[in-house]
Amino acid sequence: MSVYEYIVRTKDLSKIYTLGGVEVRALDQVALDIRRGEYVSIMGPSGSGKSTLFNMIGGLDKPTRGTVFIDEVDMAQLTASELAFLRCRKIGYIFQTFNLIPVMTALENVTLPMVFAGLTTDDALDKGMELLKTVGLGERYDHKPTELSGGQQQRVAIARAFANDPAIILADEPTGNLDLKTGKEIITLLKRMNEDKKVTVISATHDLKMIDVSDRVVWIRDGKIERIQERKDIDLQVGVMAGEEQ
Amino acid sequence: MSENDSRGSVLEGIKGRAGIEKQIVLPWSRALQMTRENIFVRLGRSAITASGIFLGIAFLSAVLFGAAAQRVAASIEVEKLGVQQATGEFQARIIWLACMSLLVATVGIVNSMLMSVTERYKEIGTMKCLGALDSFIVRLFLLEAGVLGVLGSALGAIIGTGVMMLAYIGRVGWSGVLKAWMTDAVQFGSGSGIPMWLAFIVTLLIGGVLSILAALYPAWRAAKMPPAAALRSEF
Numbered sequence: 001m002s003v004y005e006y007i008v009r010t011k012d013l014s015k016i017y018t019l020g021g022v023e024v025r026a027l028d029q030v031a032l033d034i035r036r037g038e039y040v041s042i043m044g045p046s047g048s049g050k051s052t053l054f055n056m057i058g059g060l061d062k063p064t065r066g067t068v069f070i071d072e073v074d075m076a077q078l079t080a081s082e083l084a085f086l087r088c089r090k091i092g093y094i095f096q097t098f099n100l101i102p103v104m105t106a107l108e109n110v111t112l113p114m115v116f117a118g119l120t121t122d123d124a125l126d127k128g129m130e131l132l133k134t135v136g137l138g139e140r141y142d143h144k145p146t147e148l149s150g151g152q153q154q155r156v157a158i159a160r161a162f163a164n165d166p167a168i169i170l171a172d173e174p175t176g177n178l179d180l181k182t183g184k185e186i187i188t189l190l191k192r193m194n195e196d197k198k199v200t201v202i203s204a205t206h207d208l209k210m211i212d213v214s215d216r217v218v219w220i221r222d223g224k225i226e227r228i229q230e231r232k233d234i235d236l237q238v239g240v241m242a243g244e245e246q
Numbered sequence: 247m248s249e250n251d252s253r254g255s256v257l258e259g260i261k262g263r264a265g266i267e268k269q270i271v272l273p274w275s276r277a278l279q280m281t282r283e284n285i286f287v288r289l290g291r292s293a294i295t296a297s298g299i300f301l302g303i304a305f306l307s308a309v310l311f312g313a314a315a316q317r318v319a320a321s322i323e324v325e326k327l328g329v330q331q332a333t334g335e336f337q338a339r340i341i342w343l344a345c346m347s348l349l350v351a352t353v354g355i356v357n358s359m360l361m362s363v364t365e366r367y368k369e370i371g372t373m374k375c376l377g378a379l380d381s382f383i384v385r386l387f388l389l390e391a392g393v394l395g396v397l398g399s400a401l402g403a404i405i406g407t408g409v410m411m412l413a414y415i416g417r418v419g420w421s422g423v424l425k426a427w428m429t430d431a432v433q434f435g436s437g438s439g440i441p442m443w444l445a446f447i448v449t450l451l452i453g454g455v456l457s458i459l460a461a462l463y464p465a466w467r468a469a470k471m472p473p474a475a476a477l478r479s480e481f
Contacts (some may be wrong), residue, residue: 003270055474058375059474060375060472061472061473061474061476062472080379080380081270081379084270084374084378084379085269085270085377087355087376087377087473088270088372088376088377089377093375093376095372097368099368099369099371099372099375100372101369101372101373102287102369103283103284103287104280104283105278112373112376113274113376113377115271115273115276116270116271116272116376116377116378116382117269117270117271117377118269118270118271160376163376164377
């Protein structure tokens with residue numbers, strides 16, 4: 001078992017895109033340490049580089065410079081199949097656009113990562129049903145994504161992200177395509193999973209509702225970390241914000 | 247902490263690098279199920295993909311059966327009238343034409359599969375995020391093309407020969423049509439040839455193989471896509 005305090009560390013992480021001959025620094029020497037079991041929100045306006053950071057941490061894209069360590073292993077050192085293994089077993093992804101496989105039912109979507117991980121069909125179906133019940137969709141296991149509302153699709157996506165008991169959940173704007181109330185429900189669900197399953201949740205977002213449940217908030221602007229807020233500072237600010245909203 | 251120890255913590259439960267390929271699996275039964283779902287959900291596109299190879303194979307098998315039936319008809323006429331017809335050269339030319347049409351059909355499949363890949367960028371990216379290896383993506387696309395190719399060419403071969411059988415019944419009768427199945431559809435200069443029943447089977451194989459060959463490049467392109475790029479695209 002791994003006992004490192006930090007499950008994710010980035011060092012000097014930079015990503016430079018060349019757009020029309022102009023260099024764009026999407027990420028500029030980002031150093032970020034994320035503790036095991038933490039709920040971290042990466043906040044910032046569109047184009048601030050938070051999705052790029054999300055892709056780097058998730059091993060979905062390669063950095064131009066710098067390193068991402070997951071459990072102290074340099075991701076750049078992993079082979080393609082080791083990376084696939086990491087994505088399959090260690091990281092659960094949640095996306096803004098839900099990204100369910102449209103031709104599959106809710107249950108098939110949830111069990112797909114388990115199939116990849118080599119579970120037998122029976123075990124996968126049992127576990128898939130259990131996960132769907134956990135997210136409150138036990139009744140709708142046989143529905144295709146098009147037959148589900150946005151909030152329900154995101155619940156299926158969350159169940160799928162937890163399919164192989166990952167250590168890290170990476171969520172990219174999980175509430176971006178949802179209305180206020182549904183978004184709040186999804187955040188509550190993520191927080192509950194974070195506490196119950198002791199899983200590290202890293203969420204890129206610009207949804208201020210997310211601050212409420214975060215252990216830390218990392219503010220990003222122009223590809224750099226602007227500031228990092230701890231839980232105790234956050235409580236104070238949320239009180240003010242709640243007052244403003246009323 | 248040495249590098250090896252820390253690797254062990256991320257890839258927990260893995261014995262050495264070689265074991266990993268086996269740790270991530272896509273069973274054939276599930277792959278076939280996904281292929282079936284993909285074909286039925288996008289029935290329109292699937293039909294277009296299959297119709298290219300269907301038409302090509304229908305044409306080829308009609309030509310082949312026509313050649314065999316023509317030989318039967320010629321032999322009957324030789325018995326009756328003692329007249330020898332020269333048909334060989336014409337048949338050879340038309341078989342070339344059929345082969346060209348198969349080539350066109352193959353290019354059609356490449357195009358259709360490439361569109362299918364583009365349509366599924368996001369889906370492919372998602373699958374990779376869930377742990378799919380490149381080989382899974384290749385397998386799924388090749389399976390789909392293979393199934394469509396076999397179905398399309400089976401239907402094409404049946405309809406192509408069927409139409410020709412009907413066309414020749416008037417001239418050579420039922421017994422002549424049946425006899426054509428045992429008669430050479432293709433003859434080589436040396437006098438040896440391929441009987442119609444064998445040509446029929448070869449035609450089916452050609453259809454399946456061409457479909458899979460046509461899907462190789464699109465499948466490779468799909469598999470090589472970095473998952474992040476797949477997720478960014480909005481289709």
